[in-house]
Amino acid sequence: MVIEMDSDTAVLLIQSKVLNACYPNAGLVSSCKRLMNLFQRIKLQHIYRERNDVADGLATWSHNLDLGYYYSEESPAWLGCLLLNDSLGAVEARLISTS
Template identity: 35%
Template sequence: MNIGKYTITIAELWGFFVGMKLAVEMSIPYLVVESDSSCAIHFLQSAVVENHMEASLVRSIKELMTRPHRVVIRHVFREANQCADALAKHGQIIEKGIR
């Protein structure tokens, strides 16, 4: 999906949100989420900072994370996440919205 021009961290958070929503809709009981964004992972593993511009998005993701029986979030290096990197680059050239 193309969300427009935002920071990499916000793009990662939107990826978490869309992925978690899909996992909940599919009733996936155990989920491992990998990201190369240590900043986005930090937001999800810490208390929500209310004055952060994406606090509501982080709260929504945390709410979705309570629905599967277990969610594990792991940091991976960009080199180990080539598929996600290629999809992110492709998302920059498509029209805005979910495809």
């Protein structure tokens, strides 16, 4: 299994051997590590946001939701276009500050 995420920091924290218990998200990182240990073959890697439109779209969409757990039998209609972009390997350009 390959897990891709757009946070370099999260990838480094989860892959680290030692985790500072004072880190604000130490509990979440520990939970991720425990879950990953349940799999025989698992790879965690960084992927740029522009290469994962579905995850970026869902994350952006979630900012408009109240906190809590959400379950749906169907995906949002707008997700189909993003899934197609991801499957075709389409990439969107973004400006990056150099300062």
